[in-house]
Amino acid sequence: xxxxxxxxxxxxxxxxxxxxxxxxxxxxxxxxxxxxxxxxxxxxxxxxxxxxxxxxxxxxxxxxxxxxxxxxxxxxxxxxxxxxxxxxxxxxxxxxxxxxxxxxxxxxxxxxxxxxxxxxxxxxxxxxxxxxxxxxxxxxxxxxxxxxxxxxxxxxxxxxxxxxxxxxxxxxxxxxxxxxxxxxxxxxxxxxxxxxxxxxxxxxxxxxxxx
Amino acid sequence: xxxxxxxxxxxxxxxxxxxxxxxxxxxxxxxxxxxxxxxxxxxxxxxxxxxxxxxxxxxxxxxxxxxxxxxxxxxxxxxxxxxxxxxxxxxxxxxxxxxxxxxxxxxxxxxxxxxxxxxxxxxxxxxxxxxxxxxxxxxxxxxxxxxxxxxxxxxxxxxxxxxxxxxxxxxxxxxxxxxxxxxxxxxxxxxxxxxxxxxxxxxxxxxxxxx
DNA sequence: CCTTGTGAAGTTATTCACAGCA
DNA sequence: TGCTGTGAATAACTTCACAAGG
Numbered sequence: 001x002x003x004x005x006x007x008x009x010x011x012x013x014x015x016x017x018x019x020x021x022x023x024x025x026x027x028x029x030x031x032x033x034x035x036x037x038x039x040x041x042x043x044x045x046x047x048x049x050x051x052x053x054x055x056x057x058x059x060x061x062x063x064x065x066x067x068x069x070x071x072x073x074x075x076x077x078x079x080x081x082x083x084x085x086x087x088x089x090x091x092x093x094x095x096x097x098x099x100x101x102x103x104x105x106x107x108x109x110x111x112x113x114x115x116x117x118x119x120x121x122x123x124x125x126x127x128x129x130x131x132x133x134x135x136x137x138x139x140x141x142x143x144x145x146x147x148x149x150x151x152x153x154x155x156x157x158x159x160x161x162x163x164x165x166x167x168x169x170x171x172x173x174x175x176x177x178x179x180x181x182x183x184x185x186x187x188x189x190x191x192x193x194x195x196x197x198x199x200x201x202x203x204x205x206x207x208x209x210x211x
Numbered sequence: 212x213x214x215x216x217x218x219x220x221x222x223x224x225x226x227x228x229x230x231x232x233x234x235x236x237x238x239x240x241x242x243x244x245x246x247x248x249x250x251x252x253x254x255x256x257x258x259x260x261x262x263x264x265x266x267x268x269x270x271x272x273x274x275x276x277x278x279x280x281x282x283x284x285x286x287x288x289x290x291x292x293x294x295x296x297x298x299x300x301x302x303x304x305x306x307x308x309x310x311x312x313x314x315x316x317x318x319x320x321x322x323x324x325x326x327x328x329x330x331x332x333x334x335x336x337x338x339x340x341x342x343x344x345x346x347x348x349x350x351x352x353x354x355x356x357x358x359x360x361x362x363x364x365x366x367x368x369x370x371x372x373x374x375x376x377x378x379x380x381x382x383x384x385x386x387x388x389x390x391x392x393x394x395x396x397x398x399x400x401x402x403x404x405x406x407x408x409x410x411x412x413x414x415x416x417x418x419x420x421x422x
Numbered sequence: 423c424c425t426t427g428t429g430a431a432g433t434t435a436t437t438c439a440c441a442g443c444a
Numbered sequence: 445t446g447c448t449g450t451g452a453a454t455a456a457c458t459t460c461a462c463a464a465g466g
Binding site: 263270 | 423424425426427428
């Protein structure tokens with residue numbers, strides 16, 4: 001085999017964007033690196049560098065065959081399989097995510113929610129059943145869970161994530177402001193902090209106004 | 212004055228994290244770069260490099276005075292003022308954001324929502340009134356709007372964002388999967404795509420399992 | 423001694439420049 | 445000519461190594 005090298009982080013992010021772009025119905029069969037680049041605001045060189053990491057897919061003069069690109073990217077991103085997702089913490093954000101239609105399209109199946117509030121346990125949100133947090137361990141034994149989305153209150157985040165790791169979860173999407181680093185090599189934690197994005201935008205606007 | 216240099220992007224992101232960390236009630240008056248670094252999973256050098264960009268705040272042997280750090284970072288991030296935010300598109304994600312308590316703490320005031328569905332126009336979500344999209348221009352004339360959060364359906368994203376720019380909005384937080392680049396130098400668009408984060412995590416897990 | 427601040431070295435990511443091919 | 449693929453140059457970012465200071 002040629003290269004099992006893991007892709008650079010930035011490349012992965014950009015591949016996700018190429019993928020979403022190419023999913024939109026395209027009139028043409030081929031697309032050039034420059035067209036992709038212009039639509040997403042990157043340079044065409046970086047697009048080509050990214051795409052050559054997937055193998056030699058381009059055809060000089062014509063560009064890249066969209067169908068092939070999509071297939072190749074979806075394999076690399078792991079979208080040729082279905083991912084089972086649980087939502088841990090079914091408050092406002094958690095339940096909004098359970099209703100978010102964008103996931104199923106990409107083969108992310110939300111298979112259960114977990115919470116500690118008696119008010120919602122055993123209820124359903126968007127057809128997805130909510131269980132008590134204590135049931136996670138059993139649930140994981142009986143179901144394949146690939147990704148846990150953590151939307152518990154900040155002060156519970158650390159404990160919850162450690163508990164999830166002890167249950168054997170390998171992929172965690174942490175929506176809380178708390179930073180938790182994975183102690184285990186094979187557990188990956190990605191963090192999304194909406195507040196940080198607001199703070200960043202505020203800072204950028206702030207410097208714009210001053211200059 | 213010494214330097215009006217704009218801060219590196221990564222530094223801004225990290226400063227936001229330092230800020231959130233330092234906001235938590237701390238027992239001590241001083242904190243060292245190493246303590247910050249360990250809690251957030253960075254190196255202590257990078258923390259010091261970031262913090263020296265704010266001026267010489269550190270005291271050898273003691274560390275950084277938390278109160279001073281918070282004050283300095285909040286000035287740089289622009290949190291010494293209040294930011295007025297509108298939510299454009301009050302569907303599931305938009306209304307979840309309107310209920311999200313994390314913003315007000317950082318002086319982000321959601322002052323209005325906008326949508327085109329008659330079902331919700333003139334209603335209130337979490338005490339915030341929803342107006343018809345057509346009223347944005349007037350609204351902006353009568354109210355200072357610093358940041359527009361775009362949570363409209365994907366196919367409306369491009370048009371909506373261009374419309375917001377034409378209305379004079381300078382800061383946009385784009386939650387749709389559509390990439391829209393700012394045509395104007397002084398308009399900043401930040402993009403948050405939840406699906407991309409899922410795709411990234413899937414890809415990382417995917418490569419983990421293969422190796 | 424402990425912790426900051428910082429030049430130098432090292433690493434990673436991006437752009438430049440151009441060969442090669444349909 | 446138009447577009448890919450890629451080595452070389454450049455830029456951005458991080459780590460290393462250590463001087464300085466309470």
